[in-house]
Amino acid sequence: MLLYLVRRLLYVIPIGLAVSAICFSLVFLAPGDPLSAVLPADASLELIEKLKADYGFDRPIPVQFGKWVARAVQGDLGISIATGRPVNSELARAISNTFVLAFFACSFGFTLGLVLGFIAGYWNGTWLDKVVTSLAVAGVSVPHYWLGMVLVIIFSVFFNWLPATGMGAGGSSEWAWDWEHLQFVILPAVTLSVIPTAIITRTVRALVADILSREFVTALIAKGLSDRGVFWHVVKNAAPTALAVMGIQLGYLLGGSILVETVFAWPGTGFLLSVAIFQRDLPLLQGTILFLALFFVFLNLLVDMVQTLLDPRIRRT
Amino acid sequence: MHTMKLLAGAFAAAQLLAPPLASAQSVLRIGMTAADVPATTSQPDSGFEGNRFTGITLFDGLTQWDLSSADKPSVIIPGLAESWTIDAKDNTKWIFRLRKGAKFHDGTDVNADAVVFNFDKVLKKDAPQYDAKLVAQTTPRMPTVMGARKIDDLTVEVQTSEPDSFVPINLTNLFIASPAAWAKTKNWAEFAKSPVGSGPWKFVRLVPRERLELEKNTGYWDAKRVPKTDRVVLIPMPDASTRVNALLSGQLDWIEAAPPDAVAQLKSRGFEITSNPYPHTWPWQLSHVPGHPTADIRVRQAMNLAINRDEIVKLLGGYAAPAKGAVPPGHPWWGNPKFDIKYDPDQAKKLLAEAGYGPGKPLKVKVQISQSGSGQMLPLPMNELMQQQLKQVGIEVEFDVLVWESLFNNWRIGAKDPKSNGAHAINVSFATQDPFFAFARFYDSRMVAPRSVNWGWIQDPQFDKLVADARGTFGGKERDAALGRLHAYAVEQSSFLFVVHDTGPRAISKRVTGYVQAKNWFQDLTPIVMK
Numbered sequence: 001m002l003l004y005l006v007r008r009l010l011y012v013i014p015i016g017l018a019v020s021a022i023c024f025s026l027v028f029l030a031p032g033d034p035l036s037a038v039l040p041a042d043a044s045l046e047l048i049e050k051l052k053a054d055y056g057f058d059r060p061i062p063v064q065f066g067k068w069v070a071r072a073v074q075g076d077l078g079i080s081i082a083t084g085r086p087v088n089s090e091l092a093r094a095i096s097n098t099f100v101l102a103f104f105a106c107s108f109g110f111t112l113g114l115v116l117g118f119i120a121g122y123w124n125g126t127w128l129d130k131v132v133t134s135l136a137v138a139g140v141s142v143p144h145y146w147l148g149m150v151l152v153i154i155f156s157v158f159f160n161w162l163p164a165t166g167m168g169a170g171g172s173s174e175w176a177w178d179w180e181h182l183q184f185v186i187l188p189a190v191t192l193s194v195i196p197t198a199i200i201t202r203t204v205r206a207l208v209a210d211i212l213s214r215e216f217v218t219a220l221i222a223k224g225l226s227d228r229g230v231f232w233h234v235v236k237n238a239a240p241t242a243l244a245v246m247g248i249q250l251g252y253l254l255g256g257s258i259l260v261e262t263v264f265a266w267p268g269t270g271f272l273l274s275v276a277i278f279q280r281d282l283p284l285l286q287g288t289i290l291f292l293a294l295f296f297v298f299l300n301l302l303v304d305m306v307q308t309l310l311d312p313r314i315r316r317t
Numbered sequence: 318m319h320t321m322k323l324l325a326g327a328f329a330a331a332q333l334l335a336p337p338l339a340s341a342q343s344v345l346r347i348g349m350t351a352a353d354v355p356a357t358t359s360q361p362d363s364g365f366e367g368n369r370f371t372g373i374t375l376f377d378g379l380t381q382w383d384l385s386s387a388d389k390p391s392v393i394i395p396g397l398a399e400s401w402t403i404d405a406k407d408n409t410k411w412i413f414r415l416r417k418g419a420k421f422h423d424g425t426d427v428n429a430d431a432v433v434f435n436f437d438k439v440l441k442k443d444a445p446q447y448d449a450k451l452v453a454q455t456t457p458r459m460p461t462v463m464g465a466r467k468i469d470d471l472t473v474e475v476q477t478s479e480p481d482s483f484v485p486i487n488l489t490n491l492f493i494a495s496p497a498a499w500a501k502t503k504n505w506a507e508f509a510k511s512p513v514g515s516g517p518w519k520f521v522r523l524v525p526r527e528r529l530e531l532e533k534n535t536g537y538w539d540a541k542r543v544p545k546t547d548r549v550v551l552i553p554m555p556d557a558s559t560r561v562n563a564l565l566s567g568q569l570d571w572i573e574a575a576p577p578d579a580v581a582q583l584k585s586r587g588f589e590i591t592s593n594p595y596p597h598t599w600p601w602q603l604s605h606v607p608g609h610p611t612a613d614i615r616v617r618q619a620m621n622l623a624i625n626r627d628e629i630v631k632l633l634g635g636y637a638a639p640a641k642g643a644v645p646p647g648h649p650w651w652g653n654p655k656f657d658i659k660y661d662p663d664q665a666k667k668l669l670a671e672a673g674y675g676p677g678k679p680l681k682v683k684v685q686i687s688q689s690g691s692g693q694m695l696p697l698p699m700n701e702l703m704q705q706q707l708k709q710v711g712i713e714v715e716f717d718v719l720v721w722e723s724l725f726n727n728w729r730i731g732a733k734d735p736k737s738n739g740a741h742a743i744n745v746s747f748a749t750q751d752p753f754f755a756f757a758r759f760y761d762s763r764m765v766a767p768r769s770v771n772w773g774w775i776q777d778p779q780f781d782k783l784v785a786d787a788r789g790t791f792g793g794k795e796r797d798a799a800l801g802r803l804h805a806y807a808v809e810q811s812s813f814l815f816v817v818h819d820t821g822p823r824a825i826s827k828r829v830t831g832y833v834q835a836k837n838w839f840q841d842l843t844p845i846v847m848k
Contacts, residue, residue, distance in 0.1 A: 035453075040364060042457045042754065045729045045767030054449040082353065082362070084450065084506035085525060093525070149558065156566035164566040165559055166552070171524035265552075265559055267527050275352045275526065278555075280722065 008301050012294060017069070019293035020286060024065050027282050034081060034282035055081070068286060077287035082279045087287035090272065094256070095291075097172050098268030101192060101261075102253035104185050109193030109253075110200060110246055117204025117242075124209040132201060139198025145259035148191040152263070155187060162187055165265035172267050188264040192257055196249040203245045207238040240311040247303030254299075255292050342547040343847040345829065348560040348572040350691075351553045354529045357512040357520070358505045359494035360439070360454040364691055365748060365838040366573070367454075368490065370551050373839055374531055376492035376514030379413050379432065379473075380485045382750075384833070384841035387593055390648055391750070391837035393485050397427055397493055397515065398473075401485055403791045408480035415471040419538040421495035422519045429467035434496040436465035436475070438505075446496075448505045459487035460753060460769075480789045482796045486751050517542050517843050518549060528552050544843045545831065564588065564824055570847070575824035577634035577695075583824045592820035593834040594638040594645060596750035599694055601684060601703075601742040601814035602759070604732035605773045610680055611741045615672040617811035620682075621658045622665035623710040629699055629817055636822040637694070640815040642808040643749050643756070650752070652801025654808035658815055665710040674711060682707075683715045684742040690721035692746040694819060700744060703816070731766040733774050742814065743772055748838055756803050757784050760812065775812060 027034065035051055043051075052058045056067075071078060077087035120132035156164035168174060168181040175181055211217060211234050220230050256270030265271070269288060276285040349355075349370060351363040359376055361367030373381065381396035397416055404410035419427040437444040439455040441464065456462075461481040466474050477484060498513035499505070512520050515538070518531035529551045533544035552569065554560045557576040563569045565586060575583060580590055603611040603620070610616050626639035641658045644650050674680040686700045687693055697718075704714040717738055719727065727737055728745050737743075749755035758764045760780040764771040783806055787799040807813070825832065831846045 039453050040362070040457060042758075042770070043453060043729075044457060044769045047453065047457060048729070049767070051449055051453055079506075083356070083525065084358070084509065090525065149562075152562045152566075157562055160566055163568055164562040165554070165568060166527070166563075171527040173524045173527075262556055263559060265554055265556075265563070272526070278352055 005301075005305070008304070012297050015297050016290060016294055020069065020072070020290055021065065023286055023289045024061070024068070024282075027280065027285060028061055034280050068283075072287075072290065077290070078283035080281055080284045082275075082281045082284070087283050090284060091269070091287055091291055093172065094267060094269045094272040094288075097167060097175075097266065098254060098256040098261075098270065100167075100175065101185060101188055101256075101266055101268055102250070104189035105192040105196070105253050106250055108189060109196040109249070112193070113197040113200025114204055114242070116197070116201040118208055120201065120205035121208025121212065124205070124212070129205070133205065136198040136201040136205075139194050139201070142194065144191050144194055144257070145263050147194060148188065148260055148263040151187050151191060167267060188260055188266050191264075192253060192260050196246075196253065199249060200242070200245060204238060204242055207241055208234055211237045236310075240307045243310065244303050244307055247299060247306075251296050251299040254295065344548045344550060345546045345571065345842065345845055345847055346550045346552065346569045348552050348554040348563055348569045350555060350557075350560070350574050352555040353526050353553050354523060354551065356450075356454070357509040357523060357529065358448075358451060359435070359492045359508070359512065359514065360451040361492075362450075362454055366691075369839045371512075371529065372492055373516065374518040374549070374842065375512055375516045375520060376494060377419075377427075377516050378489045378491055378493065379415075380488050382489060382835070382837050382839055384835040384837055384839060387833050387835060389836070391596075391835050392649075393489065396489075397432070403482075404474075408789065408791070409477045411475040411477070411484055412468070413473045413475060415473065416538060417471060419515055420536065421498070421513050421515045422534060423495050423498055423513045425495055425497045427493060427515050428470050429473045430470075431496050432473045432493055433465050433467050434499075435491060435493045436462075438494075439491070440464050445503060446499060446505075451505060455491060458490035458751070458753075459484070462487065462491075480791075482788055482791050483752050483757070487753065489751075517544055521548070526553065542841070542843045545846045546842070549842055561824070564826070569826075570829050571823060571825045573823055575822045577636055577822070580634055580636075580822070580824075588824045588826055589829075590636075590822055590824055591832065591834045592636050592822045593836055594818045594820050595836050595838060596644065596748060596755070597692060597746060597819040597821075597838070598640055598643050598749050598755075598813075598815060599637075599692075599699070599744075599746040599817050599819065600640070600643075601744050601816070602728075602772050603812060603814060604741045605775045605777075605812070606732050609732070609741050610672075610674075610682060611773075613672050614810060615668040616674075616680065617814070618656060619665040619668040619672070619710065620707065620712065620814045621656075621811045622661045622668070623707050623712065624703060624814065624816060625660045625706055626817060627660070628706070629702055632698060632702055633694060633817070636820045637817040638820060640817050642804060642815055643813070644804060645818060649797040650755070650800040650804050652798075652803070652805035654805035656809045656811065658808060658811075662710050669711055676711065680712045681715065682712060682741040683717055683739055684744060685717045685719055685724060685727055685738070685740045686744040687719055687721045687724040690724065692748075692819065693721070693744075694746070694817075696744065699816070728770055728772055729766060731770075731772050731774060734766065745770075746819070750838060752787060752800050756800065756807065757788070760784055760803070760807060773812065777810070779806060780810075 034057055080087055080090055116132045120129045123129050152164045155162045163184050166184060168184050220233060256268040258270040258274045261268045261270035262274055273288050276288060349366060351366050355361040355363040355367030355371040357371050361371045377397045379396055379398040380393050382391050383394045384391060397419055398413040399416045401411055401413045421427060438446040438448060439452045441447055461477040461479055463476045463478050468474055495513040499508050517534050517537045519534045521530040521532050523529050531549045533547055535543060537543045560572040561579045564572045575590055603617050605612050630637045630639060669680060687696050707714050717740055728743055730736055747754060758769040759771055760775055761784045762776045762781050765774055783803040787803050790796045790799040828848045829845055830848055831844045
């Protein structure tokens with residue numbers, strides 16, 4: 001187990017390097033240049049060349065990349081060109097904001113997804129199953145930024161019940177877990193939770209229906225085990241796969257959604273990434289992508305470990 | 318009945334959910350188009366929107382724009398300098414007399430040392446406060462200013478590389494920050510966390526990427542411009558529909574750049590749409606490179622006569638004004654050109670025939686345009702409409718559609734560069750409130766790449782003479798007359814295909830009163846009273 005863990009942790013190094021290298025290359029391949037963030041439109045070619053030298057962007061790309069990696073391994077992701085603020089602090093703030101959103105989206109989406117999935121699985125083939133399945137199909141099909149806009153139009157613009165954008169009257173720095181602030185998270189969290197809800201519903205439905213059709217369940221019922229007992233066996237058998245799916249969904253949610261965070265002006269990692277892309281803010285873009293990539297790697301590792309703990313068969317293989 | 322109960326319950330819940338009542342302080346909340354709070358380092362980024370919200374609010378320049386009238390063209394008035402003169406013996410030296418008693422928000426004096434400190438931050442490489450980012454934001458806007466020195470506590474001499482009457486206008490872009498505040502950390506990024514200027518608004522709080530809060534400076538040196546609202550909250554919201562939704566849901570009182578397709582809805586919900594033509598031009602800059610069809614003045618004039626600008630204004634929901642030049646008639650720099658830019662397709666066809674084009678030999682032009690971009694209005698539909706209109710007179714237009722950043726890079730390299738892909742025109746909108754931006758950088762033969770954006774490679778001694786005359790004429794009215802002659806010649810030469818001027822539509826709630834939309838990129842928030 002320890003060897004497995006070490007091996008998986010070592011994978012992080014090539015993955016991190018590959019992600020950084022690809023991201024670095026893409027930024028240089030894309031139109032515009034990393035100095036767009038600081039240059040006014042009226043800057044002359046002469047001034048641009050001078051600033052490129054000042055910022056070190058006139059050096060060969062591999063040299064720039066090497067320097068960046070050397071700093072990144074020491075935990076220094078550099079300074080945002082656009083704001084002059086450290087990328088670490090920009091990222092930390094965005095991550096905590098995305099965490100708030102992901103927490104609510106998970107709480108809502110996972111609970112609803114599990115409940116609906118079990119209902120549809122247990123009553124497989126009935127009208128109840130058909131209704132839940134239709135909802136799930138709609139859930140995965142609907143573009144969530146569109147849904148976000150519709151929810152804003154209904155609940156914010158038309159009824160004025162919930163705020164349309166932001167994280168509260170004082171911004172994220174004054175966030176508190178009280179109603180005055182929580183009302184800001186409702187619409188983005190519901191919007192963000194729709195796809196995970198639908199995916200979990202469909203996964204759990206398929207799992208439960210499959211498990212219920214297995215011979216061991218028939219045997220358990222024949223043995224006279226109570227409904228609750230059978231249900232517990234179904235839960236235990238469905239748990240590893242459901243957990244893996246939830247883990248991946250949690251990863252997606254914690255990674256932040258560019259579209260949903262932009263529609264709701266929620267200052268999380270998705271919003272930060274979109275700003276970094278539009279401003280060609282290379283250090284910010286690099287730092288954010290590296291963090292997200294490593295986060296996914298660790299999350300997958302964590303899910304694998306929990307799966308192993310829950311299902312001894314995986315450990316044996 | 319049951320439905321009624323549900324609705325009643327819903328509305329009761331809505332009451333509970335409603336935001337708490339505003340405090341006793343009056344607050345103006347503005348949704349900006351910028352993706353981030355513009356830099357508060359004293360030299361804002363985010364283009365002129367940056368100067369509008371974190372420049373002229375927190376800081377003052379030696380000179381400033383008069384933003385008090387919606388009718389008259391906005392002109393330069395004294396700021397931290399009470400008066401200025403050109404040195405009679407040496408036209409490359411300006412003497413600025415500073416205002417007595419002006420103070421920074423930290424209580425320190427605005428004096429000659431402070432002013433020189435701020436010139437040095439962008440011009441003196443060995444000064445500790447010199448900063449590359451500040452340089453980038455400032456020096457393109459004051460291209461001839463070389464440095465400044467203190468003469469006495471209230472007098473500063475400014476040196477230029479050549480005689481340049483545009484300097485007082487250029488200097489609205491240099492904001493004077495408190496040297497004492499900078500000295501605390503000796504770092505502009507740190508200074509930006511708690512900026513100190515002498516402007517009508519004082520810094521309260523900055524939440525990066527989310528909001529900037531300012532409060533009124535009750536001790537402002539200009540008593541007439543002490544703000545009438547207690548606080549201003551500035552929120553970056555680059556997405557137009559997000560801005561509209563935030564306004565409609567009551568989270569904002571004011572949004573910049575109201576999108577034309579939301580105007581009807583905003584009006585029906587009681588919001589006011591304010592607009593006023595300002596010094597902005599949306600054109601095609603035409604190539605004068607020998608061998609290009611647009612090097613022929615008849616072709617350039619024909620293109621200007623082929624455009625039905627009223628249709629373009631209609632496309633923009635009425636929020637634009639037809640252009641007859643870089644500045645509108647009546648502007649101090651208008652200059653009464655002899656060539657009248659209007660819609661006259663017959664005359665356009667005649668001119669094209671004279672230039673050797675007709676049904677048998679259609680004129681083909683390639684234009685570089687962007688999909689979107691700051692100040693570009695609605696570039697794709699506008700350009701497509703122009704393409705149809707030009708086809709009516711026998712001009713076939715091919716587009717080279719680029720992302721905004723690439724279009725800028727192409728603008729900088731000029732029409733002669735092989736990377737410009739043989740384009741005959743480029744569509745970059747620009748500010749015209751500063752004569753360097755409106756004229757000098759386009760028409761002066763020295764301003765070709767890499768120095769500036771004479772993209773079309775205009776090498777016309779007459780333009781050079783007119784630019785030099787305007788730069789070298791120092792009386793206000795005389796300089797305007799010289800600029801008028803330059804503008805008239807530019808219109809007669811049709812060096813640009815002039816299309817429209819933006820009118821800067823903003824949507825504001827009925828709570829906002831006292832706002833005067835000046836004919837300027839910048840707007841004054843101090844007279845606003847919140848009801």
